[in-house]
Amino acid sequence: MESWATFGGDLHLDLTGRRAGGLGLRAALEDALREAVQDGRLAPGTRLPSSRALGGDLGIARNTVVEAYTQLTAEGWLTARQGTGTTVADRAAPPVPATASETAPTRPPVRYDLLPGRPDLSLFPRSAWLAAARRALTAAPDEALGYGSPLGRIELRRALAAYLARVRGVRTDPERILVCSGHTQGLGLLCGVLRERGATSLAVEAYGLAPLRAVVAASGLTRAALELDEGGARTDALAGTGAGAVLLTPAHQFPVGAPLSAHRRAAAVEWARRTDGFVIEDDYDGEFRYDRQPVGAMQALDPERVVHSGTASKSLAPGLRLGWLALPRALVAPVARLKQLADAQSGVLDQLTLAELIGSGTYDRHVRRCRLHYRRRRDRLVAALAERAPGVRVTGVAAGLHAVLLLPPDGPSEAELIARGAAAGLALGALADCHDEGAGAAPAPPGLVIGYGTPPEHAFAGALDALCGLLGRG
Amino acid sequence: MESWATFGGDLHLDLTGRRAGGLGLRAALEDALREAVQDGRLAPGTRLPSSRALGGDLGIARNTVVEAYTQLTAEGWLTARQGTGTTVADRAAPPVPATASETAPTRPPVRYDLLPGRPDLSLFPRSAWLAAARRALTAAPDEALGYGSPLGRIELRRALAAYLARVRGVRTDPERILVCSGHTQGLGLLCGVLRERGATSLAVEAYGLAPLRAVVAASGLTRAALELDEGGARTDALAGTGAGAVLLTPAHQFPVGAPLSAHRRAAAVEWARRTDGFVIEDDYDGEFRYDRQPVGAMQALDPERVVHSGTASKSLAPGLRLGWLALPRALVAPVARLKQLADAQSGVLDQLTLAELIGSGTYDRHVRRCRLHYRRRRDRLVAALAERAPGVRVTGVAAGLHAVLLLPPDGPSEAELIARGAAAGLALGALADCHDEGAGAAPAPPGLVIGYGTPPEHAFAGALDALCGLLGRG
Numbered sequence: 001m002e003s004w005a006t007f008g009g010d011l012h013l014d015l016t017g018r019r020a021g022g023l024g025l026r027a028a029l030e031d032a033l034r035e036a037v038q039d040g041r042l043a044p045g046t047r048l049p050s051s052r053a054l055g056g057d058l059g060i061a062r063n064t065v066v067e068a069y070t071q072l073t074a075e076g077w078l079t080a081r082q083g084t085g086t087t088v089a090d091r092a093a094p095p096v097p098a099t100a101s102e103t104a105p106t107r108p109p110v111r112y113d114l115l116p117g118r119p120d121l122s123l124f125p126r127s128a129w130l131a132a133a134r135r136a137l138t139a140a141p142d143e144a145l146g147y148g149s150p151l152g153r154i155e156l157r158r159a160l161a162a163y164l165a166r167v168r169g170v171r172t173d174p175e176r177i178l179v180c181s182g183h184t185q186g187l188g189l190l191c192g193v194l195r196e197r198g199a200t201s202l203a204v205e206a207y208g209l210a211p212l213r214a215v216v217a218a219s220g221l222t223r224a225a226l227e228l229d230e231g232g233a234r235t236d237a238l239a240g241t242g243a244g245a246v247l248l249t250p251a252h253q254f255p256v257g258a259p260l261s262a263h264r265r266a267a268a269v270e271w272a273r274r275t276d277g278f279v280i281e282d283d284y285d286g287e288f289r290y291d292r293q294p295v296g297a298m299q300a301l302d303p304e305r306v307v308h309s310g311t312a313s314k315s316l317a318p319g320l321r322l323g324w325l326a327l328p329r330a331l332v333a334p335v336a337r338l339k340q341l342a343d344a345q346s347g348v349l350d351q352l353t354l355a356e357l358i359g360s361g362t363y364d365r366h367v368r369r370c371r372l373h374y375r376r377r378r379d380r381l382v383a384a385l386a387e388r389a390p391g392v393r394v395t396g397v398a399a400g401l402h403a404v405l406l407l408p409p410d411g412p413s414e415a416e417l418i419a420r421g422a423a424a425g426l427a428l429g430a431l432a433d434c435h436d437e438g439a440g441a442a443p444a445p446p447g448l449v450i451g452y453g454t455p456p457e458h459a460f461a462g463a464l465d466a467l468c469g470l471l472g473r474g
Numbered sequence: 475m476e477s478w479a480t481f482g483g484d485l486h487l488d489l490t491g492r493r494a495g496g497l498g499l500r501a502a503l504e505d506a507l508r509e510a511v512q513d514g515r516l517a518p519g520t521r522l523p524s525s526r527a528l529g530g531d532l533g534i535a536r537n538t539v540v541e542a543y544t545q546l547t548a549e550g551w552l553t554a555r556q557g558t559g560t561t562v563a564d565r566a567a568p569p570v571p572a573t574a575s576e577t578a579p580t581r582p583p584v585r586y587d588l589l590p591g592r593p594d595l596s597l598f599p600r601s602a603w604l605a606a607a608r609r610a611l612t613a614a615p616d617e618a619l620g621y622g623s624p625l626g627r628i629e630l631r632r633a634l635a636a637y638l639a640r641v642r643g644v645r646t647d648p649e650r651i652l653v654c655s656g657h658t659q660g661l662g663l664l665c666g667v668l669r670e671r672g673a674t675s676l677a678v679e680a681y682g683l684a685p686l687r688a689v690v691a692a693s694g695l696t697r698a699a700l701e702l703d704e705g706g707a708r709t710d711a712l713a714g715t716g717a718g719a720v721l722l723t724p725a726h727q728f729p730v731g732a733p734l735s736a737h738r739r740a741a742a743v744e745w746a747r748r749t750d751g752f753v754i755e756d757d758y759d760g761e762f763r764y765d766r767q768p769v770g771a772m773q774a775l776d777p778e779r780v781v782h783s784g785t786a787s788k789s790l791a792p793g794l795r796l797g798w799l800a801l802p803r804a805l806v807a808p809v810a811r812l813k814q815l816a817d818a819q820s821g822v823l824d825q826l827t828l829a830e831l832i833g834s835g836t837y838d839r840h841v842r843r844c845r846l847h848y849r850r851r852r853d854r855l856v857a858a859l860a861e862r863a864p865g866v867r868v869t870g871v872a873a874g875l876h877a878v879l880l881l882p883p884d885g886p887s888e889a890e891l892i893a894r895g896a897a898a899g900l901a902l903g904a905l906a907d908c909h910d911e912g913a914g915a916a917p918a919p920p921g922l923v924i925g926y927g928t929p930p931e932h933a934f935a936g937a938l939d940a941l942c943g944l945l946g947r948g
């Protein structure tokens with residue numbers, strides 16, 4: 001076998017195997033080149049190295065290469081042209097893969113995506129991110145690029161500790177922050193630690209994000225549902241669950257929207273202290289609060305009992321896969337150990353860039369801009385529905401990127417509306433999908449979960465119009 | 475560890491050891507400078523390099539140097555003068571600071587790091603990476619930044635499929651490639667799928683990387699060791715293991731070095747076919763082969779039975795946390811499912827950047843440059859040991875970033891040499907640490923595993939000298 005690094009790239013040519021199979025050197029080279037053209041590794045038009053260079057690379061006589069090129073040119077695999085040397089012939093294209101019609105989706109295409117849980121991706125600050133990446137990578141020491149602490153880069157942990165204290169009232173320090181690959185991974189790591197501590201069950205809100213339920217289930221924990229009312233999750237019912245921890249969305253219940261009341265917060269922390277349990281505070285959109293009463297992080301009530309879990313998925317982009325946990329002291333080592341086993345650490349370049357973005361104040365400005373953008377959208381949604389679909393009750397809109405639309409009892413059902421929407425190219429979420437039946441929650445009222453942050457700006461008016469047309473009287 | 479040759483003489487500043495001892499970067503620099511003034515290596519009146527120059531030399535941020543200079547000036551060790559810059563203070567022996575004994579590391583600092591498993595991080599192509607990131611992020615559609623396929627970005631999977639076919643002879647397509655967060659995560663996902671399929675044991679080579687053993691153990695799989703000989707792992711013994719899969723390093727056994735013989739490869743694939751099992755091919759350094767017989771990927775023998783696992787940790791940097799699996803068709807869905815549960819997908823920005831780097835040919839050129847760099851280092855290591863420590867037998871150096879040094883029976887033991895090395899500031903790996911006792915492997919012969927890729931270029935001569943001094947006769 002030979003590797004060939006002459007024409008701007010390495011090419012693997014197996015001569016040794018062919019020679020062992022009885023071929024002479026020239027025949028082995030011809031055969032290997034033929035196969036490489038045939039299976040597309042050498043694309044049509046690719047310029048081959050000179051016979052001298054290839055002979056040198058392979059440690060064979062130049063003449064052998066000349067003879068092989070001549071033979072393959074005669075066979076039509078290669079083309080020899082004065083001045084440009086030898087190239088792969090144009091007609092040597094490999095067969096076309098499956099046609100478009102075979103791979104096309106059968107459902108009507110989505111024109112307007114109003115599914116919840118995603119930000120407006122067109123807001124991602126590409127230029128600012130690239131500039132911060134340049135500053136961060138230029139300043140980073142070499143060792144930052146190596147294997148590092150499973151907690152993540154110290155630059156980002158420092159920036160987050162200061163930011164979370166300032167913006168969310170979190171009480172933490174860089175040694176208690178673990179950078180993870182989104183809330184998904186953070187929750188998975190925490191569930192793993194709970195299992196190690198002997199827990200068999202996690203208390204959850206009766207409504208939540210379905211993919212997170214799958215993460216809990218995969219860890220081997222069962223779920224015990226807390227019903228919701230206007231004060232948020234019924235944490236007064238925790239005592240009966242036998243759970244090792246409770247997963248809450250205190251700032252803005254997902255998706256129903258109420259903030260967890262002070263009394264319920266205290267009850268959850270009290271329960272955790274009494275049972276040696278923990279509260280996991282999913283602060284998925286804590287930065288996007290539109291009213292005049294920002295709700296501080298629940299973690300501040302007891303940093304040794306509440307894990308604060310944050311993410312850049314809403315404020316920047318889900319594709320970054322950047323999240324963070326502000327951990328009680330007792331959980332730092334076990335969570336770090338599982339993170340080490342999972343993937344050693346999260347990617348350092350994005351961590352360094354986010355640290356730079358936060359440290360320079362760019363992140364703050366970006367979040368403010370996004371908050372204004374989403375607030376305007378919320379106002380447009382609420383106004384349009386009030387005018388064109390007055391039978392629909394809109395809730396949970398004091399914060400976040402989504403709204404819950406409770407449907408009138410005499411209208412079409414949730415499932416029917418979603419089907420009609422799909423037929424019209426409108427993607428909508430069902431409240432029932434957020435409802436945790438597996439955890440024994442009571443049935444959901446009919447409703448839709450509308451992600452008003454999802455469409456790009458140019459599509460929002462059309463999306464609103466389509467939604468109102470679907471829900472309205474005419 | 476860092477060497478500094480800016481002001482007309484070499485000065486060794488050990489930052490790595492101090493950082494390993496728990497100091498932050500600035501504190502480590504301050505401590506190292508303090509010590510250099512104190513022990514006279516930096517004489518009174520010596521002019522220090524500019525913060526820009528020293529930062530550049532040490533690969534750290536200029537600001538960190540400025541802050542360290544400011545602090546040491548405040549403490550009286552240095553003097554800052556308009557026009558002449560920063561100099562060592564005139565009074566020769568400043569008082570020992572009260573805190574020095576409290577903050578100083580207790581272990582002797584590491585001057586030369588020859589631990590295996592890491593590349594020379596100073597080779598990371600920062601400018602090329604940033605340029606590729608700019609091109610990639612500028613070209614990416616908004617949807618690339620959202621939640622995407624757990625397999626990873628299609629741009630990178632396409633680039634990898636073509637690259638792996640060309641360079642390693644891998645037979646795959648983009649729909650069978652999963653981008654993961656390094657080989658660590660890839661192996662963890664595969665172990666999880668093996669458990670789901672009912673496997674209880676993974677066959678492994680009798681020598682391997684200890685952290686990977688922890689990943690296997692955490693999945694709940696036991697390990698069955700295959701002994702090694704000159705043909706590589708004894709895959710003919712697989713039948714007796716009852717394992718669900720075998721983890722191999724066919725291109726360059728880690729750390730012993732032999733490539734797996736053709737006969738042993740065939741035996742492993744044959745075993746996998748017969749038992750509905752799989753081969754996991756850890757191709758950790760397949761791109762760094764120095765002789766004239768590159769060993770193609772074992773995966774090509776049977777893409778439905780061999781998982782090819784690759785990584786950017788050696789070719790670019792471990793901190794990227796970018797790896798990939800070329801999967802048998804039957805494993806694509808179950809591995810993707812576990813990846814979705816683990817962290818939804820790997821970060822998209824680095825994926826897009828690597829795709830751009832591969833597609834533009836920059837990655838090929840970078841790998842070739844690294845190959846040459848490491849090959850020269852290997853040659854220097856082998857030559858120095860032959861001359862100065864002829865009793866040591868060097869093996870496994872036809873590829874990779876490390877060498878195994880088998881120790882003469884009449885010399886000091888492995889443990890003794892490592893302790894002596896540590897006392898002299900030389901970090902060395904023990905062959906015994908790679909030896910999988912837990913899997914029932916026979917005892918290891920005394921040896922050292924030397925990562926010759928680890929030190930930055932300016933420290934390599936010193937590291938070689940220290941190593942030869944330790945191992946040689948005089």
